[in-house]
Amino acid sequence: MSFRIDPRLPLTGEVRRILADEIGRAISHLETAREKPEQGLHKCRKRLKSVRALLRMVRSGDEPFCRTENECYKQVSALLAGPREATALIETVDRLADAFPEQSAGGGLDPVRERLVLRQHELHAGPGLDAAINAAVAACREGLERIDRLALPDLPEQAADILADGARATLRRAKKALDKAEARGEDEDFHNLRKAAKTHSMHLSLLGRLWPTPIKARRKAVDKLGEQLG
Template identity: 90%
Template sequence: MSFRIDPRLPLTGEVRRMLAAEIGKAVGHLETARERPEQGLHKCRKRLKSVRALLRLVRSGDEPFCQTENECYKQVSAMLAGPREATALIETIDRLADAFPEQSAGGLDPVRERLVLRQHELHAGPGLDAAINAAVAACQEGLERIARLALPDQPEQAADILADGARATLRRAKKALDKAESRGEADDFHDLRKAAKTHSMHLSLLGRLWPTPIKARRKAVDKLGEQLGELHDVFVMRALLDAEGEPLGPAEDTKLLRKLLKRSEKSLTKACLADAAELFGDSPKRSAKRLARKARDDLAGPQEEAKAA
């Protein structure tokens, strides 16, 4: 079954189905992470983001449930952030080496070696196994709570819930974009990235209900999400460079890295702001109204057909 709302079926059942599927897959990836943490942790966190995006989309229909569950999976994801970040930093070094082959020419090797050692220490230590055990337990408990979710299934109310959730994320994106344009802080771009990722998942969930050509928009949002992810990794790396104790090595080993990070940050920032302005410059209210209107028609269709039969 797909990660997409079927307008022919009651909303509560659809959301319960997708929550169970995504959380179940997250547990499977956690088991994989015991032997292959690089792959398992990344895939698990992606599933948890899908769960949280779904909860955000229908939050106004059952706010106590969605708020509590969203916080639960936020904490689960945080348990796994450190080991996953260790891998992402190595990937950042490799991207810089590919982007600036002539300038890097092996000059990033000492930093990469330290990051690989750091990754091995995090993955081999008892902390990772404990984190995986805690995450599995939290997900299994969450699976048992899914039956408590109760959403209005009437077409008009269901349409308004979906439109409310989509609008809230578009507002988050617009607000983060405005801050990123005016201040340009790392946290502003991180908030923009989270909103873009959530919006991408909403486009998937609402693939049968979204009122505009969806394929091109989804492709553009995913591209923006990837660019913002790379920018986030650059910010994390720069923060490590400035941390006490020189975790990435002495200044002579990190001089080139600092220079390439600055160049990468400049180009990524420019590209992200331009692409985000294209995607989120429209009024969230206007977009949500169009969605609600189309969703009402699509959700009401099966009921009208049933009455006529």
């Protein structure tokens, strides 16, 4: 199914459809993570980010539902953060080695990488990972059952206002993070800017059927920004 809102259809049905699809895929990735945690956890967390981006976009249309569900999937993502971070740190070391081959030629990063790999194995092999996956799967399945509670205005004009409100809210967060990054240059400011850019990219994807050509070009630029900030 497509991660795009069809403007010809009622907004409530479209958002419910996308939520069900993304949460269902997250559950599938969690099951994969039992045998292949490096792959499954990363893909699951990406799906959860998509779910939360969608909830942010339509929040003004049903704030109680969106606020509650966003917090739910934030907590699910937090359950998986430690095991996923263990892999991400190894990937970061590998990118550093690729980016600075001369400086890392002597194997200076090898001891760091070995310790990170050991930590990854400990996290992935222990009972904590299974417990986290079980809790995450249960929370996602409960979330699937709650989707029908979502109720958004379906008149085209009202639906358009809701989508515009959500997109603007993310752009305001991005502008705030950019201002702080320019003024202070703290790591957290750039991290928040990157998160806002990623959310904006997902919003552009959701809106892709409304203005395909300009949105495609903008999303390409936003994705490039996200990679540069990452």
